Amino acid sequence: MDLATLLGLVLGFTLVVLAIITSADLGLFMSLPSLLVVVGGAFSAALIKYRIQSYLVALKEGCLTAFFERNDNPREIIALANRLSRIARRNGLLGLEDEPIDNAFFAKGVQMCVDGSAPEFIQEVLQKEMILTMERKSLAEKVFRSLGDLAPAFGMIGTLIGLIAMLNNLDDPTKLGPGMALALITTFYGSLLAQLIFIPLADKLEMKSDELRNNMSLIVDSVMGIYNGMNPQVLDELLETYLPEYQRGAMNMTEEIE
Structure with missing residues (x-):
């Protein structure tokens, strides 16, 4: 989590x-009608903007990604690529068949190498899967960002509804204060939901998508380097370009495979 x-x-x-x-x-600060206007209005308007299946999948994908999904550490991916490249240079690509690989995307690429697929085909398949994966991730981020835009708008709509009801009671001054407070609650709800839930979650999804895109590109280069029999040290230098400057050269990946 x-x-x-x-x-x-x-x-x-x-x-x-x-x-x-x-x-x-x-x-x-408790008002069920105000909450219904803001939450119901925001989710309903977002539903109009997207296809229902995409909308539901995006909500599920977004919640799972924001709360549970953790991207692999790129340093661990580079270490794994180094180990696999040493095995491949020593025993050939078939020597990778029984090697444990937790990352499903990496495992798919290595299995295609073991199966003897052409390098152009391997790269094309991996890049296409990366593109489609990022499209699914970006849809979830767009849905939550849309909710962040819509919630304050419906908060204002709820405020207008409350003001209309309040102005209808101008003949009773005792109802003006409570009526104004109730009218402003919807604006409070809209701003709170947008700034504390929807927009931060959208930003978290965008950040994790960027991390995932970086990792998948790293894996594509790793698989192609392994397939081409690249020297492990040279492969390290290539893959370390995916790391920030302060992390480069700090990895101990020179152990010999038993």
């Missing part, structure tokens, strides 16, 4: 609730 996502949400809502209860009654 991605503890940063969960911790951020819990901490954010806790601080907001504490701020409310230290200055006012928490019950004043």
Whole structure:
């Protein structure tokens, strides 16, 4: 589980609730009609923007990615590529057949090498899978970003509804204050949901997509380097370009395969 996502949400809502209860009654901020306008309106408008199947898949994919999915450490991918390249140079590509590879994308590429597929075909298949995977990830990010844009808008719509109802009671001054407070609650809900849930989740999905794209490109280069029998040290130099400067040259990947 991605503890940063969960911790951020819990901490954010806790601080907001504490701020409310230290200055006012928490019950004043509870309004089911306002919540229905904001949440129902935002999710309904987003549903109009996307196909229903894509919409539902994107919501599921987005939640799973934001809360549970963890991308592999690129240094571990490079270390694995180094080990596999040494085995391949010593025993041939068939020597990789029984090697344990946890990353499914990497395992697919290595298996295609073992099966004797042409290098052009291997690269084409891996790159196509990478493109389609990133499209699915980007759709989830777009849906959550759309919700982040829509929630404040529907918060304003709810406020307008409340103001209309309040202005209808101008003959009773005692109802103006509570009516104004109730009208503003929807704006509060829209801003809170957008800034604490939808937009941060969209940014988290974008960040993880960038990490995944970097890892998949790294794996494609690793597989092609292994297939072509590249020297492990040369392969390391190639793959370390995917790492930030301060991490390069700090990897101990020169162990001999027993």
